[in-house]
Amino acid sequence: MILHARHYGTGQPIAVAVEDGLITAVSDSDQSPKHYISPALFDPQINGGLGVAFSSPTLKPEQVRIVADECRKHGIGTFAPTLITNSFEALNHGFATLAKAIDADKELARCLPCFHLEGPYLSGEDGPRGAHPKEHARDPDVDEFRRLQDSAGGRIRMVTLAPERKGALAFIEKLTQEGIVIAIGHTAATSAQIRDAVKAGARTSTHIGNGCHATLPRHDNYIWEQLACDELWASIISDGHHLPATLVKCVIRIKGIGRTLITSDASSLAGMPPGKYREWGADLEVLLGGKVVVPGTPFLAGSGHFTDICVSNVVRMAGVSLANAIDMASARPRQLLGLPVTTIEVGQPADLMLFDWDGGELKVREVV
Ligand SMILES: [Zn+2]
Missing domain, CATH: 2.30.40.10 (Urease, subunit C, domain 1)
Structure with a gap:
C-alpha cells in the first residue's frame, strides 16, 4: 500500500x-x-463511548472493540482506556474484561497499549471529585492496586490521584519506582501537598482546570501551584466545554508544547445523541452541542467529543501550529507514558x- x-x-x-x-x-x-x-492520535484518557462505559460493572469483552472502532473514526489509533472511581469489584471486573478483550484480539492489543486508573483515591469533596461517585472515593491502598494491576495483566501505566489523601505520598513513591506515571487530579490539595507529591514522584496533572472547586482563592490555589511546578506536565480537555480558550492558551504557554497533553476525556456518552442517560449509577445528560453534564449542577462528566475536535480547538484557542497540536495528542502522551513515539x-x-x-x-x- x-x-x-x-x-x-x-x-x-x-x-x-x-x-x-x-x-x-x-x-x-x-x-x-x-x-x-x-x-495517529494517542489519547491518555478515554472512558468509553457510544454508550459503552469501561467502568461499567457489566462491561463485556466484545464492547471494548466498539469503542476502539469509534475512536479510529476520530483519528485515535491508540488510547489508554480509563476506569474511574468505583468499588473494588467493579474496577476489578473492568480491568479483567479489558485484559480478556486484548488477549483475544491482536489488533485491539495494538490499540490499547496501556490502561489509566483515574481514582478511586481522589477527593470526596463536591467540585474536586467532579462526577466521581462520592461513596467510592477512598485513601490509596497499595494492596488493592496490586490486585487491580494483576487483573489488568500489568497494563495500568497511569494513576490519577489526590495527593492530600492519607498514605498518598508513600503510594506515589512505590508506584513511581515501578514505572507507573502518577498524575495529580480531582484534588483539593494545599500548595505544600502538591509540592510534596511532586517530590514523591508525581509527573503530571490530569485535566488541569477541571475536577476543581467552582471558586478558589485567587492567589494560593492548587491550579497555580501545579502550573508553577516545572516538573509537572499537564493534560487539558480542549473539547470547547471544559476550559475557556484563554486558559487553554495559558496552560500551553506555561507548560510549553513539550509538556502539554491533549485529551478528550471522552465519556461513555461520547458520540451519543442529546438526552438523559443513566450511567455507572449516576444521572447524566448530553446537551445539544455534545456537552455531558450532571443534570442540575455545573459539573461536567467527561466529554461528548473525541480527540480530533480537541486538536482543532487547540490550534484556534492557543495559536499553535497544527503539527504542534497533533504532537500534543500523539507523541507527547506516548513520551510521558514511556511508549514508543x-x-x-x-x-x-x-x-x-x-x-x-x-x-x-x-x-x-x-x-x-
Ligand atoms: Zn476526571
Whole structure:
C-alpha cells in the first residue's frame, strides 16, 4: 500500500509505502494530494463511548472493540482506556474484561497499549471529585492496586490521584519506582501537598482546570501551584466545554508544547445523541452541542467529543501550529507514558492518520 499525502509538519507531498504494518519507504510524491498524513492520535484518557462505559460493572469483552472502532473514526489509533472511581469489584471486573478483550484480539492489543486508573483515591469533596461517585472515593491502598494491576495483566501505566489523601505520598513513591506515571487530579490539595507529591514522584496533572472547586482563592490555589511546578506536565480537555480558550492558551504557554497533553476525556456518552442517560449509577445528560453534564449542577462528566475536535480547538484557542497540536495528542502522551513515539519514517509502525485540514477543522479520513 502506498499512501500519498502532505506531511503534517512540512506540508510537502510524500509517498509512504506500508507493508505488514510497517513503513517500508518514504519518498517525494509525484502526485498533488490535498489531504495530510501524520502519526495517529494517542489519547491518555478515554472512558468509553457510544454508550459503552469501561467502568461499567457489566462491561463485556466484545464492547471494548466498539469503542476502539469509534475512536479510529476520530483519528485515535491508540488510547489508554480509563476506569474511574468505583468499588473494588467493579474496577476489578473492568480491568479483567479489558485484559480478556486484548488477549483475544491482536489488533485491539495494538490499540490499547496501556490502561489509566483515574481514582478511586481522589477527593470526596463536591467540585474536586467532579462526577466521581462520592461513596467510592477512598485513601490509596497499595494492596488493592496490586490486585487491580494483576487483573489488568500489568497494563495500568497511569494513576490519577489526590495527593492530600492519607498514605498518598508513600503510594506515589512505590508506584513511581515501578514505572507507573502518577498524575495529580480531582484534588483539593494545599500548595505544600502538591509540592510534596511532586517530590514523591508525581509527573503530571490530569485535566488541569477541571475536577476543581467552582471558586478558589485567587492567589494560593492548587491550579497555580501545579502550573508553577516545572516538573509537572499537564493534560487539558480542549473539547470547547471544559476550559475557556484563554486558559487553554495559558496552560500551553506555561507548560510549553513539550509538556502539554491533549485529551478528550471522552465519556461513555461520547458520540451519543442529546438526552438523559443513566450511567455507572449516576444521572447524566448530553446537551445539544455534545456537552455531558450532571443534570442540575455545573459539573461536567467527561466529554461528548473525541480527540480530533480537541486538536482543532487547540490550534484556534492557543495559536499553535497544527503539527504542534497533533504532537500534543500523539507523541507527547506516548513520551510521558514511556511508549514508543511513532514517526513517519522507515521502520516505524504504520500508525498513521490521514485527514483534511482547512485551517479550522481537522476532518479525519482514515486511520491506517
Ligand atoms: Zn476526571
